[in-house]
Amino acid sequence: MKVYFNLPGLFEKFHIVKQTILLYENYPYIFRDNFIISSFYGSNGGVANGGRNSGHFNNEKEVENFCKEHNLCPTIIMSNLFANEQYFPDDYASRIITTFDKKNTYFCLSNLYIEKWLENQGIRRGQFILSTTACFDFEAIIKKTDQYKRIVLSEYMINDWKTISLFPEHTRNKLEIIVNTICPNNCKSRKNHYEHISNLNINNNDITFKCIHESYCGNGNLYEILNAPQVVTIDMINTYLNLGINHFKIQGRTNDDVDLIETFAYYLIKPKYQLMFREICHENSVNKNLIL
Secondary structure (H helix, E strand, C coil): CCEEEEEECCCCCHHHHHHHHHHHHHCHHHECCCEEEEEEEECCCCCCCCCCCCCCCCCHHHHHHHHHHCCCCCEEEECCCCCCCCCCCCHHHHHHHHHCCCCCCEEEECCHHHHHHHHHCCCCHHHEEECHHHCCCHHHHHHHHHHCCEEECCHHHCCCHHHHHCCCHHHHCCEEEECCCCCCCCCCCHHHHHHHHHHHHHHCCCCCCCCCCCCCCCCCCHHHHCCCCCCCCHHHHHHHHHCCCCEEECCCCCCCHHHHHHHHHHHHECHHHHHHHHHHHHHHHHCCCCCC
């Protein structure tokens, strides 16, 4: 079974995105067998962004041109929980709709108002991915199965094999699993954290959110979290495949370059080529105009 990965940094780490795709095309043998890069995701800001925001990059056209050239279907994050007619659409949302190919772009969502707006712009529901920020429970995920292309599984259920195995097969086929989340499965702050970030992206204030698990996995570097129960290791991928789940998502669009490169190397690259991947990507991180 093929393993599909949705990777971070479409706007935020575009220099790493470009280098990874060029390696993927020019040196396919260094990637793990049957591991496919299905999409890169990200947000260039705006009130629709429901995740961490590291700035505005104003490179939508450059990103879209690259995606077209390399037959890559991007995923745009529009998962703000609270965006409504008072705030949305903004200039960023309008630029996305007019710049990107409407037929070959996915949208990660958790807000019915934004979904309806996208449908009015000619986006099909088959291009909608339900964000983990929707905080849906087991029964809600089953009810939503037919409404979305994929559903990003709640972090509460990652590696909970007993619960996951209870999903109907057609639901499991649509699940996307976050492989490297820092936050523990039983985090009680998750919903408040999602709401805080959504409000932050609307109001642009400096209110700080303090998570009760702030130091749970150190700085969130891959070596610090690999033994955590909520992290999907390479060895666990086969367990998911046996359950009919073959879509995975790497977090880290606002991580530093070193951590993101190491994470890509671990999940995507055969061990004997990981040094090659690291060195090429690190060099590109220093000189962001470097190409193969």
